[in-house]
Structure formats: C-alpha cells, structure tokens
Amino acid sequence: MKTKRTSLEDIAKAVGVSKATVSFVLNGKGDEFNISKEKQKLIQDTAKEMLYVPNFFAKSLRQGETKTVGLVVSDISNPFYAELCKTIQEELHKKGYNVFIVNTDEDKELEKILMRELFQRSVDGMIISPSNRIDSLIPILHETHIPVVFADRQGDENADFVGVDNFKEAKKLVYSFSKQPNKLAVVLKSNSMVITLEERIQGAEAACKELGIPMELVQLPTDPKQVDKKIKSLTEKGFDSFLVLNNVVVLKILAGLKNNGIELGTQARMICFDDDEAFAFVDPPITALRQPIVEIGIHAVDRLFDRLKESHKPGKHDLRKCELVIRKSH
Known part of the structure; x- marks a missing residue:
C-alpha cells in the first residue's frame, strides 16, 4: 500500500510550529528569520524521522530555475554518445545541475515529442545531438x-555548436592511406544518413576528386551473407581501400574480408572515422580518427552556461581537433 508523502504541514503539526517556520528552516533560512538553534534542530530531526523529501518542482517554481538540463541524443547505445552523455552529466554535476537524458533512436518524430516533454519539465537549458535538421526543430525551439x-550535430550557422569539422576531417583521411587507393569504398551502415555523415561523404568526395580516385558510396546490408557478397563484389571491381564513416560497421567489414580470403593491411586497406577501444586488439589493428568526445562534452556544457548568463550574443561554432591513431590497417 502506498503511504502518503510527508509534507511541510505534517512536520509543522508534529513540532507545533507554523508551516512557514518549517519551510524557512528546511531552506536554510532559520537564522535569517531568528528561529532558535534548538527549534531548528528539532524541525530538522523531525523531518528526517518522518522521511521528508523536498518537493523539487515546488522549490524550482519558487526559485525560478530547476537546476536541470535536458540532453537529447540520437543513439545512446553508440559508444560515442555513451561517453558524451557521461561527460556532460559529470560536468553538470560539478556545477550543481542534474540532467534529463532522452534517447531518440534516430526517430525524428520521437525526438520532437521528447523535446516537448523536456520543455514541460521546465529544464533550464538543453544540449541536443539532433536527428532532425534545424528547420524541423525551429518551431519547437520557438515554443x-x-x-x-548543439553537440556533435550542428543546427545552423546561428546556433551554438560544439563538435568537429566532419568535412575537413574526412577529406584528410583520404590523404592518410599509406598507399593511394586505386578505388575507394566509402562505407556506412544501411539506412543511415544524418548531417554528420553527409558532411563526411562530401569531404571524401572532394579529396577523391582532387586525387583522381574513383569512389563509391556503400550502405552496408544488415545480413552478414549480403555483406560478404558486397565485399566480394567491391574487391572484384578493384576497390582496394575502405573509408568507414562510423565504427558500428567495422567488424562486419572485417568479417566480410576474412570470409572472402582478403588480407587487410596488404590486399586491402581501411581507415575508420570513429575510433573504438576494440580496434587496437583486432588483427591487424584498425587505423582510426579519434574524436575529442570528452572535449565536446565539456565545452558544450561551458557554452550552455555562457548562454544562460547572456542570451543575446550570436551563436558560436566551437570546432575541436581530432587525432588520427595510426595502426596497421591503412
């Protein structure tokens, strides 16, 4: 059976004082209102005995802020976003704030619903890695x-953004192969096309055009047998290099190469845009671009707090530097 939550009025009756007196003491204002130390201790001890829990939303209404931030991410199962969430939560905690984390699973309609629910919870600010483009989100943001x-995925040139220059970094990766590719397969998972991936594709296309490298965009199937067939078809067509745009498909490509008897590092080369701790332990280890996830999280929180202090300044784009981790696959 559910028990009734202890209220300020319950404590006031138990101690024999007014509800206002209890409120003053429990909000640390006992001395300010000349309440004796003995009475303050009695009220505090009684609140503990009665398992009193402050009403968060009522307190927030009085103070005009909730000390909470909404964090919207597109796929919390992705190691990138898991680390980003961890960093942002830790940084907010240092500043005395809590965080509501919502996962949209790349569902654009769910994202709109969850954003509105966060607004209804009166969050003080929001950090978003959106599935939708800014034009779809503007009507909601104007509410x-x-x-x-925006973190990792940008809104527009006028919105605050912390992330990396996906175009520039992808372009550099094409130039980073130990041997210039004869043909380059730019690979991403099936049915995956968000703004960051589009920017990476454009960067790879620009580099291939400059170097005169034939390029094919490959959306990898989910069925392992179809992956094997796709890898075989690509290698038979002369594609000897793979630029993987997100780390979730690397293991599938490795399996496809192995099942077709193609040795990575000699017969084929691979660079992945996103690093993963497992890449150092496969054979051969995978050369990958390491994004500054912790930096992105820290600076996104810092930028949000700057914005909380001053709401009229133009938005800033804070582009962080990536690190190419050289291993043996490229």
Missing part, C-alpha cells in the same frame, strides 16, 4: 526561450 547548444 520556449531556454538556451540550446
């Missing part, structure tokens, strides 16, 4: 005046 910072 509230809270500050918003």
Whole structure:
C-alpha cells in the first residue's frame, strides 16, 4: 500500500510550529528569520524521522530555475554518445545541475515529442545531438526561450555548436592511406544518413576528386551473407581501400574480408572515422580518427552556461581537433 508523502504541514503539526517556520528552516533560512538553534534542530530531526523529501518542482517554481538540463541524443547505445552523455552529466554535476537524458533512436518524430516533454519539465537549458535538421526543430525551439547548444550535430550557422569539422576531417583521411587507393569504398551502415555523415561523404568526395580516385558510396546490408557478397563484389571491381564513416560497421567489414580470403593491411586497406577501444586488439589493428568526445562534452556544457548568463550574443561554432591513431590497417 502506498503511504502518503510527508509534507511541510505534517512536520509543522508534529513540532507545533507554523508551516512557514518549517519551510524557512528546511531552506536554510532559520537564522535569517531568528528561529532558535534548538527549534531548528528539532524541525530538522523531525523531518528526517518522518522521511521528508523536498518537493523539487515546488522549490524550482519558487526559485525560478530547476537546476536541470535536458540532453537529447540520437543513439545512446553508440559508444560515442555513451561517453558524451557521461561527460556532460559529470560536468553538470560539478556545477550543481542534474540532467534529463532522452534517447531518440534516430526517430525524428520521437525526438520532437521528447523535446516537448523536456520543455514541460521546465529544464533550464538543453544540449541536443539532433536527428532532425534545424528547420524541423525551429518551431519547437520557438515554443520556449531556454538556451540550446548543439553537440556533435550542428543546427545552423546561428546556433551554438560544439563538435568537429566532419568535412575537413574526412577529406584528410583520404590523404592518410599509406598507399593511394586505386578505388575507394566509402562505407556506412544501411539506412543511415544524418548531417554528420553527409558532411563526411562530401569531404571524401572532394579529396577523391582532387586525387583522381574513383569512389563509391556503400550502405552496408544488415545480413552478414549480403555483406560478404558486397565485399566480394567491391574487391572484384578493384576497390582496394575502405573509408568507414562510423565504427558500428567495422567488424562486419572485417568479417566480410576474412570470409572472402582478403588480407587487410596488404590486399586491402581501411581507415575508420570513429575510433573504438576494440580496434587496437583486432588483427591487424584498425587505423582510426579519434574524436575529442570528452572535449565536446565539456565545452558544450561551458557554452550552455555562457548562454544562460547572456542570451543575446550570436551563436558560436566551437570546432575541436581530432587525432588520427595510426595502426596497421591503412
């Protein structure tokens, strides 16, 4: 059976004082209102005995802020976003804030619903790694005046953003192969096309055009047998290099190469845009671009707090540097 939550009025009756007196003491204002130390201790001890829990939303309403930030991510199962969430939560905790994390699973309609639910919870600000483009989100963002910072995936040139230059970094990766590719397969998972991937594709296309390298965009099937067939078809067509745009498909490509008797590092080469701790332990180890996830999280929080202080300044784009981790697959 559910028991009734202890209220300020319950404590006031138990101690024999007014509800206002209890409120003053439990909000640390006992001395300010000349309440004796003995009475303050009695009220505090009684609150503990009665298992009193402050009403968070009522307190927030009085103070005009909730000390909470909404964090919207597109796929929390992705190691990138898991680390980003961890970093942002830790940084907010240091500043005395809590975080509501919502996962959209790349569902654009769910994202809109969850964003509105966060607004209804009166979050003080929001950090978003969106599935939708900014034009779809603007009507929702205009429903509230809270500050918003985009992380990893940008909104537009006027919105605060912390992330990397996907175009520039992908372009550099094409130049980073130990031997210039005869033909380059640019690979991503099936049915995956968000703004960051589009920017990476454009960067790879620009580099291939400059170097005169034939390029094919490959959306890898989910069925392992179809992956094997796709890898075989690509290698038979002369594709000897793979630029993988997100790390979730690397193991599938490795399996496809192995099942077709193709040795990575000699007969074929691979660079992945996103690093993964497992890449150092496969044979051969995978050369990959390491994004500054912790930096992105820290600076996204810092930018949000700057915006909380000053809401009229133009948005800033804070582009962080990546690191190419050289191993043996490229």
